[in-house]
Amino acid sequence: MTPTNHDTTGTRAQRRGMWLGFVGVAIFALTQPFTRLAVGTTDAPLMSGLFVAMGRAVAAAALSAAWLLWARAPWPHRQHWPALAMTAFGVVLGFPLLTSIAMRQVQAVHASVIVGVLPLATATVGALLHRQRPSLGFWACAVAGSALVVAFALLHSGQAGLHLHPADQLLLGAMACAAVGYGYGARLSQHIPAEQVICWALLLALPVTLPLALWSWPAQPLPSSAWGGFAYVAVFSMWLGFFAWYRGLALGGTVRVSQVQLAQPFLSMLFAVPLLGESLDFTTVAFGLAVVATVFIGKRMPVNTPHPISTPEHTKRSPT
Structure with missing residues (x-):
């Protein structure tokens, strides 16, 4: 059977979505190492987690306001505001705050393994929101990947019995928010447009983020490395990365493109070594590989979609 134009267009959109998703993941992979640079360690604390989370959102909101004015973007329709509020809650408030607090207590390499559960969590939320029906094999991989992440956190908690380190609890909560x-x-x-989604979400959260950022402003002078880490998470992690990421999810489908995040733990680990001088141990690499394996297998499991993926509405152009 000869493929139709719709099939060809859908395949091209999915391929483009996967590449855009990878660009977003590569940007996000540096978030943990640069956040660690900004907040410091328990022995040598720098910025507070609250300031890093709220401050980066305020800086990105300022960039968003300028971009929206330049693009002459219209106000979102009324029906879009509830979803924008959920977006802001997840990626502007919840994820940055929980990770910024946790990163002072654990190394970026350790946190990278916990991030391994994010592809499956994102696929699960995407399946529910888009009414897709992943197969039983997909859910089995989701459970296996989550179990591996929890087992790794328990193994590295340093406590007797089944107790998660508080930082791991924060990181797992951050994954749910993301x-x-x-x-x-x-x-x-x-x-x-994907660019407007993150911009409006940042502006919607500004009444919360701005007062908290001002209240938690660092009282002491800080090294340039801390401000450099803050600048990265503000401009790239909190803003530009979402331009590519949301466009990729829209074009390729949330369930499928979310699996591109399987590369994020390893990219974060590799970046953490030269940036922070951290080291990779066998257990961390082994668990990271195991988590990626469950995600890779899950990606190959069938996902029943009620409607084929089409080009997002705002990218369609009427004939001239």
Whole structure:
């Protein structure tokens, strides 16, 4: 059977979505190492986690306001504001705050393994929001990947019995927040440009982020490395990365493109070594590989989609 133009267009959109998703993941992979640079360690604390989370959102909101004015972007429709609020809750407030607090207590390499559960969490939220029906094999991989992440956290908690380190609890909560923010942001990107999704979400959260950023402003002078780490997470992790990420999710489908995140733990680990002088041990690499394996297998499991993936509405152009 000869493929139709719709099939060809859908395949091209999925391929482009995967590449855009990878660009976003590569940008996000540096978030943990640069956040560690900004907050410091328990022995040598720098910025507070609250300031890093709220401050980066305020800086990105300022960039967003300038970009929206330059682009002459219209106000979102009323029906889009609830989804924008969920996006803001997940990726502007919840994920940055929880990770910034946790990163002072654990190394970036350790946190990278916990991030390994994010692809499956994002796919789960995407399946629910887009009414897709992943197969039983997909869910089995999701459970296996989550179990590996929890086992790794328990093994490295340093406590007797089944007790997660508080930082690991924060990181797991951050993964849940990110998955919600990614899912709602991807759905919105089917209706409004991906760039506008993160910009409006940042501006919507500004009444919360601005007062908290001012209240938690560092009282002491800080090294340039801390401000460099803060600048990266503000401009790239909190803003530009979402331009590519939400567009990729919209074009390729949340469930499928979310699996590109399988590369994120290893990229974060590799970046952490030269940036922070951290080391990789066998256990961390082994668990990281195992988590990636479950995600890779899950990616190959069938996902029943009620409607084929089409080009997002805002990218369609009427004939002239």
